[in-house]
Amino acid sequence: MKRILLRSPNWIGDQVLAYPFYRFLRRAYPQAWIGSVCTEWVRDIQFKGLIDEVFVLPKKKGDSVYRSFQTIRDFSKRVKQSGPWDLGISLPNSFSSALLLYWAGAKERRGYHTDARGMLLTQKMPWVPGSGVHRAQAYLNLLEPEGGTRFPAVDYWNHSGETSFDPITFWPDMIPIEPPRDNYFLLAPGATADSRRWSVEQFSELIEKIQERTDFRAIVIGGNAEREIAKKFLERGLRVDDYTGKGWVAAHWKLFRQAQFTVCNESGLAHVAALCGSNVQIICGAADPKRTKPIGPGKVQVTINPVECWPCERNVCQFVDERKNQCLVGITASRVLEEIERGFFSRT
Secondary structure (H helix, E strand, O other), rough: OOOEEHHHHHHHHHHHHHHHHHHHHHOOOOEEEEEEOOOOOHHHOOOOOOOOOOOOOOOOOOOHHHHHHHHHHHHHHHHHHHOOOOOEEEEOOHHHHHHHHHHHHOEEEEEEEOOOOOHHHEEOOHHHHHHHHOHHHHHHHHHHHHHHOOOOOHHHHHOOOOOOOOHHHHHOOOOOOOOOOOOOOEEEEOOHHHHOHHHHHHHHHHOOOOOOOOOOOOEEEEOOHHHHHHHHHHHOOOOOOOOOOOOOOHHHHHHHOOOEEEEEEEOOOOOOOOOOOEEEEEEEEOOHHHHHHHOOOOOEEEEOOOOOOOOOOOOOOOOOOOOHHHHHHOHHHHHHHHHHHHHHHOOO
C-alpha cells in the first residue's frame, strides 16, 4: 500500500481551496494511506473522507527561528514513526513545509521550487511568481505527475459530477450549530488583515438597508475577535443575533447551507460558506479575486473598488492619508445591497 504524507495549507481559505486537490489525489491513489499535517486552526476542516490520518502541528515555543525549527524537528520524528512515507507533497510554499517532509522521511518529496527549498525536494515543480494562477489551480497542478485533470479547478463544481459538499462525511466529528427556523442571512465581518476588513459603520448601514427591505434575521458569526464587532452592532440598536465564538468553523456548515446568503470580507469564512452551499457576497479589499475567489457549489459574488493601486494584496495599506484603504472605503452599502438583490433574490 502506497503511503502519502501531505503538508496541508496553513489557513482556512487555502485549505478549502485545496478541496479539488484532495479529491483528485484520492482518485489517483484510491488504495493509498494518506496522512495530512496541519496547523491547529484548520484541523476541523481536514477532509476526513479523503485522508486517513491527521497530524496537528504543535504551537511554536517562543518566537526564535531556532525554537521554531526545533519544534518542527521534534514533531517530524513522531510523524516519521507513523511511516514509512513513499511520497510527500507540500501544498504551502514555505521552506519549513518541505523541511518537515524531509525530516519525516518521505522518499519522494514534491512541491513548488521556491523559497530556497529546492535541495529538499526530489520532485521540483516550477513556480512562476506573479503568474496570477488561482490558488486552487496551483494546488491541483501539483498532481501533474499523476496526469492532472481535464478541467480547471475553478470549474470543479460544474464539471466534476459532484453537486454539493457533504460535511457529514468529511467533517464527521462536528456537531452542527442549529440554525433558526425563520429566514436569516449571515454576516462574517472579520478578517485577519486591516486592508480586508470593511468597517463596522459600513456593515451597520448594510444591515439596516437589508432589514428595511426584508424580514430576514441578521446573524453575526466569527471567532472571539468578531464578538466585539457583534457587540458594537447591538450597541447601535441593530437587530442582530450574536453567534460568534460558538465553536469550530466546520460546525457552522448547517448555518451556511440554510442561510439566504452570507455577507463577508475576503476571509476564510467566505470560502467555507461557498463550500457549504451558501450564496456569498464578498466585500473585497486588497485581495486579488483572480487568485483567491472562493469556489464552491454556492454562488459567489465579489464587490470591488479597483482604485489605482488595487489589488496590492498587502495586509496593511501603504498609505496613511486619505487614500488609506480606499479600495474598501469606496465600497458603499447601497452598492453591496444592489448586488445582493440582483444576484440572490428578486423583488416584485
